[in-house]
Amino acid sequence: MEAWARAPHSAEVSQFMEALLCPWRDELAAIVARGVEEEAFVPPDAIDDFTLRFVALLDGLALQRLRQLHQLSRKRVIELAMNAARAELAPVSQRRISHRPFTD
Numbered sequence: 001m002e003a004w005a006r007a008p009h010s011a012e013v014s015q016f017m018e019a020l021l022c023p024w025r026d027e028l029a030a031i032v033a034r035g036v037e038e039e040a041f042v043p044p045d046a047i048d049d050f051t052l053r054f055v056a057l058l059d060g061l062a063l064q065r066l067r068q069l070h071q072l073s074r075k076r077v078i079e080l081a082m083n084a085a086r087a088e089l090a091p092v093s094q095r096r097i098s099h100r101p102f103t104d
Contacts, residue, residue: 041089
């Protein structure tokens, strides 16, 4: 969280954050591309846009959990992230979204 707070004010920290996140986003894009190629995923409009949205969602959920807001359990964070990915990538017949409350 400290790095996120410093990044807008420090080119060095911003570069560090980009170097940290870039390989992770690239790997996520490769997973999505492979899933599309294997017909396990519906192709998103743009893989880079999907990865940007998904990483932003994960960052936001992680911050909410770290700050202990909304009493998010680890299981609930995973469920929310998987629902978001499923809503964009799963074939229509497999888009089952869980709406039930989740607790650890």
